[in-house]
Every structure is written in C-alpha cells, then in structure tokens.
Amino acid sequence: MRRRWLAAVAVSVAGLLTLTACGGNDDKAAGGGQSGQKKVEVFSWWTGPGEADGLKAMREIFEKGNPGFTFYDAAVAGGSGDQARALLASKLQANQPPDTFQGHAGAELQGYIKAGKLEPLNSLYDELKLKDVLPQELIDQISVQGQVYSVPVNIHRSNVLWFNPSVLKEAGISAAPTTIEEFVADLDKVKKTGKIPLSIGSQWTAVHLLESVLLGSLGTDAYNQLWTANADWSGANVTKALENFKAILSYAGTPQEDWQPAAKQVADGEAAFNIMGDWAYGYFHNPAPGGLGKTSKTDFDWAASPGTDGTFMWLSDSFTLPKGAPNRDGALAWLKVAASKEGQDAFNPKKGSIPARKDADKSLYQDYLAWDLEQWASDKLAGSIQHGVVANDAWRTAINDAVGLFQQDKDVAKFQQALTDAAKNSGQ
Amino acid sequence: MRRVRRWLPGLLLVSPSIVAIAVFVYGLLGWNFKVAMSDQHDEISQGSFVRLENFIGIWEQERWGISVRHAIVFTVVFVGGALVLGWFLAFLMEKGIRGEGGFRAVYLFPMAVSFIATGVVWRWLMNSGTGERAVGLNSLLHYLGLDFLQWQWFRDPDWGMAAMAIPAIWQMSGYVMALFLAGFRGVPEELRESARVDGCGEWQVYRYIVLPMLRPVTLSALIILGHISLKVFDLIVAVSGKQIITDVPAIFMWTAVFDSHDPAKGATIAAYIVLSVAVFVIPYLVWNARKGKRS
Numbered sequence: 001m002r003r004r005w006l007a008a009v010a011v012s013v014a015g016l017l018t019l020t021a022c023g024g025n026d027d028k029a030a031g032g033g034q035s036g037q038k039k040v041e042v043f044s045w046w047t048g049p050g051e052a053d054g055l056k057a058m059r060e061i062f063e064k065g066n067p068g069f070t071f072y073d074a075a076v077a078g079g080s081g082d083q084a085r086a087l088l089a090s091k092l093q094a095n096q097p098p099d100t101f102q103g104h105a106g107a108e109l110q111g112y113i114k115a116g117k118l119e120p121l122n123s124l125y126d127e128l129k130l131k132d133v134l135p136q137e138l139i140d141q142i143s144v145q146g147q148v149y150s151v152p153v154n155i156h157r158s159n160v161l162w163f164n165p166s167v168l169k170e171a172g173i174s175a176a177p178t179t180i181e182e183f184v185a186d187l188d189k190v191k192k193t194g195k196i197p198l199s200i201g202s203q204w205t206a207v208h209l210l211e212s213v214l215l216g217s218l219g220t221d222a223y224n225q226l227w228t229a230n231a232d233w234s235g236a237n238v239t240k241a242l243e244n245f246k247a248i249l250s251y252a253g254t255p256q257e258d259w260q261p262a263a264k265q266v267a268d269g270e271a272a273f274n275i276m277g278d279w280a281y282g283y284f285h286n287p288a289p290g291g292l293g294k295t296s297k298t299d300f301d302w303a304a305s306p307g308t309d310g311t312f313m314w315l316s317d318s319f320t321l322p323k324g325a326p327n328r329d330g331a332l333a334w335l336k337v338a339a340s341k342e343g344q345d346a347f348n349p350k351k352g353s354i355p356a357r358k359d360a361d362k363s364l365y366q367d368y369l370a371w372d373l374e375q376w377a378s379d380k381l382a383g384s385i386q387h388g389v390v391a392n393d394a395w396r397t398a399i400n401d402a403v404g405l406f407q408q409d410k411d412v413a414k415f416q417q418a419l420t421d422a423a424k425n426s427g428q
Numbered sequence: 429m430r431r432v433r434r435w436l437p438g439l440l441l442v443s444p445s446i447v448a449i450a451v452f453v454y455g456l457l458g459w460n461f462k463v464a465m466s467d468q469h470d471e472i473s474q475g476s477f478v479r480l481e482n483f484i485g486i487w488e489q490e491r492w493g494i495s496v497r498h499a500i501v502f503t504v505v506f507v508g509g510a511l512v513l514g515w516f517l518a519f520l521m522e523k524g525i526r527g528e529g530g531f532r533a534v535y536l537f538p539m540a541v542s543f544i545a546t547g548v549v550w551r552w553l554m555n556s557g558t559g560e561r562a563v564g565l566n567s568l569l570h571y572l573g574l575d576f577l578q579w580q581w582f583r584d585p586d587w588g589m590a591a592m593a594i595p596a597i598w599q600m601s602g603y604v605m606a607l608f609l610a611g612f613r614g615v616p617e618e619l620r621e622s623a624r625v626d627g628c629g630e631w632q633v634y635r636y637i638v639l640p641m642l643r644p645v646t647l648s649a650l651i652i653l654g655h656i657s658l659k660v661f662d663l664i665v666a667v668s669g670k671q672i673i674t675d676v677p678a679i680f681m682w683t684a685v686f687d688s689h690d691p692a693k694g695a696t697i698a699a700y701i702v703l704s705v706a707v708f709v710i711p712y713l714v715w716n717a718r719k720g721k722r723s
Contacts, residue, residue: 082686085686086686089471089686089689093471111470111471111689114470114472115471115472116472202668202669202671203669203670203671203672203673254556254557254558254561254580254583255556255583257551257555257668258669270561393687393688393689394470394687394688394689394690396687397683397687397688398688400683400687401491401672401683404491404671404672404673404675405490405491405494405672407672407673408585408672408673427470
C-alpha cells in the first residue's frame with residue numbers, strides 16, 4: 001500500500017516538474033557564458049544555396065576579428081522568411097530576443113520599432129561613418145523620424161524584366177520594351193506565336209508584378225508619393241496603372257507554384273517574359289542543382305522592367321539590434337562586420353546581390369551584378385512593396401489580399417477601392 | 429481515511445494532466461475568446477472590450493466569405509468522399525478476400541504520412557498545366573487519351589477546393605475503411621443468417637441489417653473527419669501556400685496573426701474555427717453520454 005502511495009506522489013510530482021521545466025530552457029542557449037566565450041545569436045532565414053554560403057563567409061570574418069565571441073547560427077529555413085518571422089515575432093513578444101536578427105530594411109521593421117523592440121543605431125552609423133558610404137536616398141528611405149534602426153547588408157533589385165532572346169526573335173521583337181505600351185504590344189506579338197507571353201507564379205509574384213507596373217505607369221515621384229502621408233490612391237493615374245496591370249495580367253500564363261518554375265519557363269523557351277527580382281539571376285546562371293546553368297545574354301537576358309529605366313526599385317536585407325539583447329556587445333561586433341566593406345564584399349558575390357555600400361570592390365561583381373552595381377550608383381531609388389520597404393506588414397498583407405481577389409474577379413474599380421482602403425487603414 | 433485512500437492516489441496521478449489541460453487547453457481557449465472580443469488590432473496596444481464587434485465585422489470582409497465557402501466545399505467533398513470510399517473499401521474487404529492483412533496495411537499506410545508530405549507530392553500531381561505543358565495527373569490523363577479531362581485542379585476558380593480534398597481523401601479513406609471494417613465485423617453472423625432465412629437478398633441484408641448497425645461507426649467517422657476538415661491548414665499550405673484561391677479560415681488566421689499583426693482578428697477567426705468544430709463534437713458528446721447512461 002505504502003509503495004503505491006509513494007509511486008503516485010512521485011509520478012505526479014515528476015509530471016508537474018516536466019510541465020514547469022518547459023519554460024526555462026531557452027536562457028542557457030542564448031546567454032551562453034561557458035568557457036569564457038560569449039555566444040552571439042544571429043537570427044536569419046539564410047539557409048538556401050548561395051545565401052547560406054554568404055552568411056558563412058561573413059561569419060568567418062566575424063570570428064577572425066572577434067576571438068572573444070562565438071557565432072551562433074539561429075537560421076530558420078523556409079518560405080522567404082515567413083516561418084522565421086513568425087518565430088521571431090513570438091520571441092520578441094516574450095522578450096527573449098536573439099542578439100541580432102535579419103529583417104527587410106524599411107517599413108517591415110516599423111511594427112518592431114513602434115513596439116519599442118529595437119534600439120536606434122545612429123551612434124553606430126556615426127562611429128562607422130556609414131552616412132558617407134551608403135547612398136543618402138537609402139538612408140532617408142529607411143529612417144523613421146530621423147532614427148536608423150538597421151544595417152543594410154545587401155541590395156536586391158525588384159524591377160527587372162527577364163526575357164528569352166530567341167522567343168522574342170521568333171515573335172519579331174528586336175529589343176526589350178521600354179514603356180508599358182510597348183510591353184503590352186510585345187506581349188500580344190508573343191501570344192500570336194503560341195508561346196506564353198508572360199510567366200507568373202503564385203499570388204505573391206502577382207504583387208511583385210504589380211509594384212513594377214505601378215512604378216512603370218506612375219513614374220518614380222508619383223510612386224514614391226503613394227507611401228507618404230499625402231498619398232492619393234483614388235486618383236486617375238492609379239486607375240490607369242491598374243488598367244495596365246489588368247491588361248498585362250491577361251497575357252499571363254497558368255500560374256506556377258512559385259517564382260522558380262515561372263522563371264524556368266523563360267529559361268526553357270516556353271515563355272517570353274517574366275518580371276522578378278534579381279535573385280532570379282542566380283537561379284538562371286548558377287550550375288545545377290542550385291540553378292539552371294544557363295548562359296546569360298543567349299539563353300536569357302534582362303532589362304529594367306518597362307517604364308522604369310533609370311529607377312532602381314530596391315529591397316535590402318539588414319541586421320538590427322533588439323532591445324535587451326543578451327549579448328549586446330557581441331551583436332554590435334556583428335553589426336560592424338555586416339556594415340563593413342570586407343563583410344559585404346564577402347557576402348554579396350555569394351548571395352548574388354550587391355553591397356549597399358558605394359565603395360565596393362567592383363571587380364568582384366560580374367555579368368548581371370556589374371550592370372546592377374552600375375545602376376545602383378546612378379539611378380533614382382524607389383522601394384519595393386512585396387519585400388517590405390515601403391509598406392508595413394499590415395498594409396502589405398492588405399495589398400496581397402486585394403491582388404488575390406483581383407486575380408479572380410478582374411474588377412479594377414473594386415481593386416482600386418481595396419487599395420485605397422488598405423492605405424487608409426495601414427496605420428503607417 | 430480509508431475512503432480518501434481509495435480516491436486520492438488516483439487523483440494525484442491524473443492531476444498533472446488535469447492541470448495541464450486546464451491551463452493549456454481551456455485557459456488558452458478562454459484567453460483567445462478574450463482577445464477576440466477586444467479591439468487589440470496591433471501587437472502593442474492593450475485593447476479594450478468590444479463585445480462581439482469583431483465577430484460581426486469579419487463578415488463584411490470579402491476574404492472571409494471566400495474562405496468560409498472554401499471550407500464548406502472542402503468539408504463536404506472530403507468527408508463525403510472519404511466516407512464513401514472508406515465504406516466501399518471495407519465492403520470489398522469484408523467479403524474475406526485473400527491477403528486481407530496486406531490490403532489493410534496498404535490502405536492504412538497513407539495515414540502514417542503527414543499532411544505536409546502528402547501536400548508536397550500532390551502539389552506536383554495536381555499541377556495546373558494542361559496541353560503541352562501537362563505534368564502530373566494531367567500528363568497521365570494525356571497518356572490515357574483522356575485529354576478532355578485535364579483541368580486546373582486546385583487552381584480552378586469554382587471547384588478548386590474540391591480538388592484540394594482529393595489528397596485528403598487519399599490520406600484518410602484507409603482509416604475510415606478500418607473503422608467500417610471493425611463495424612462490419614461487429615454485425616453478428618446470426619443476424620445476417622436469420623435475415624437470409626427470412627428471404628432477404630444479399631443486397632437487402634446490407635440495406636436493412638448491416639447499414640443501420642453501422643450508424644454509430646459512421647457518426648464517429650463523420651466527427652473525426654469533420655473536425656480535421658474544418659481545421660485544415662497544413663495540407664493547403666503544402667499544396668498552394670497562402671493564396672486567396674485556396675484560402676480557408678485557418679490560413680486566414682495565420683495571415684491575420686503573423687502577416688497583418690492583428691491579434692484580435694486572428695483570435696476571432698480561431699474562435700469561429702473552434703465553434704464550428706464544436707457544432708460537430710458537442711452533439712456527439714451529448715449523444716455518447718446519453719448512450720452511456722442507458723447502458
């Protein structure tokens with residue numbers, strides 16, 4: 001009898017202990033402190049080919065320069081950061097931030113900034129004289145009330161028109177279209193040959209297309225105006241842009257699963273055009289299995305998306321300093337590497353992007369990236385919608401919903417109303 | 429003292445799970461309803477009590493209407509399809525074919541696969557390319573000379589969700605078969621014999637003896653499938669991601685919480701999902717309790 005009692009008590013106590021034990025595990029992993037080396041937890045979603053190599057290259061520089069710290073890679077795979085951001089949100093809410101985390105520079109970070117989760121980095125910018133080496137327009141576009149909250153590591157370009165030269169030739173098109181009107185005419189020519197005029201992927205790629213069409217139709221100044229306090233989404237110029245979007249979308253092929261299969265249709269000569277960010281270059285160019293191993297200028301070619309020549313629609317991955325980072329010094333040391341010329345030149349050629357700094361070593365960037373770097377130095381800047389620069393998360397999600405609904409009913413007036421409401425309710 | 433001795437050890441033994449369920453299931457459920465009835469539309473503000481405002485307001489959103497309609501189509505096709513197919517498989521097996529064990533295992537195996545893995549495979553099978561660009565099932569149809577059957581699968585604007593139910597049927601019908609097989613076996617042979625003696629044909633034996641006796645099994649299967657169906661998330665994410673064209677309440681909830689950063693909206697959707705499942709489960713529990721009392 002007594003034995004049974006004891007067993008029951010033991011089991012129930014053990015049960016309660018395991019319950020309470022769930023809470024306390026994380027601290028050790030993050031704080032570290034064993035054997036005098038302090039861990040720096042770097043949270044990112046760079047796990048794919050190219051990007052993970054780039055991160056590793058930066059990590060080596062960091063560890064060489066900071067023997068007192070060890071790098072702890074807290075990368076979360078999947079879905080262009082979707083899962084990572086969901087996990088990050090819950091970590092930050094529980095006040096258990098990583099030492100530093102990756103985020104798209106710009107409005108995407110606004111939620112965190114408003115919630116007081118991030119430290120401003122102005123002093124770091126002054127210390128490293130970053131204002132001299134980063135483009136002024138970029139700093140303006142990522143500042144919130146005069147404060148900068150992140151260090152941009154790389155720059156990607158969103159408004160790129162990828163095309164298959166031989167499909168264009170077959171359709172009798174001599175050069176890439178430079179205006180929206182030319183683009184629609186060219187799409188029509190391709191349609192007559194029986195090829196897919198414009199390949200498209202899942203819903204977010206339609207939003208990606210929309211941002212290029214908006215920029216191409218409205219022009220840079222009017223586009224940038226849309227994200228300011230005195231934006232007018234209900235104007236006639238927006239209606240025109242959305243009509244253009246509808247016309248272009250009517251030439252789109254069957255939606256593919258994601259951007260890669262859509263881009264592949266262009267590389268394989270099934271489709272003529274695709275509008276996608278410049279991460280597509282790595283996919284086209286890199287050897288299998290990471291890419292398709294195609295030759296640039298013959299198998300595929302590129303131009304600024306129609307109507308946007310002279311404007312660089314950018315997006316950028318950046319690192320931040322969360323308030324209450326367990327190892328603040330380590331995080332700052334990492335940010336210094338991420339901001340340095342050496343760090344950015346190690347990371348970017350591998351990732352297939354260009355450095356945010358203007359003083360990069362140009363010889364490291366070949367082919368598309370050379371063109372990209374040149375444009376970055378000379379173009380006007382506009383921020384991407386889908387990739388978190390100009391619209392905060394709530395706004396971006398509302399735009400995504402509107403595009404998803406528009407893909408089904410093709411009702412421009414309703415679409416414009418939804419976009420106007422989205423701008424009004426964004427709280428940005 | 430003696431009486432205490434009788435119940436206390438048992439209570440102690442189950443108390444951790446009682447505590448865990450009270451906190452992690454009912455506590456969090458209550459918290460969810462509290463958030464759903466607040467106006468906490470971002471992660472910073474505290475939010476104040478607004479009664480059922482969110483519950484009513486959400487019906488004005490077009491996306492919500494679409495996701496509810498999708499959930500209904502999916503549920504009807506999935507539950508109906510899995511019940512019919514499962515019943516049919518069990519019916520075939522019940523005849524005592526050779527190698528029954530092997531067949532049973534084969535039909536049950538899909539259940540061991542996670543919805544995510546199923547979804548990844550079926551995303552490829554249900555590729556929407558047709559004609560020259562057909563892959564997966566569409567290409568199979570092409571080789572069979574059935575090109576006219578090729579369609580857009582889950583990308584079809586009207587019946588896409590019915591296509592989405594196919595992988596779910598594939599996955600769960602084996603389980604339904606196992607349930608029905610047990611049910612079939614539970615029908616005493618004497619009953620069938622006596623029906624036959626009374627002049628029933630084999631079909632009539634099924635119609636009037638076996639099927640009515642399968643009613644409890646059917647109800648259990650209906651509830652198990654129904655609650656899976658109303659909560660479906662993983663399968664759809666794996667097949668098509670977060671697109672309006674295959675939107676369901678659980679996906680909408682995810683975007684509301686993690687993309688729009690709107691806790692109140694997410695909690696409202698979660699509450700609706702719980703309520704819709706409750707519509708299935710509570711009558712079943714009541715029915716079960718009554719049956720328990722009777723016997």
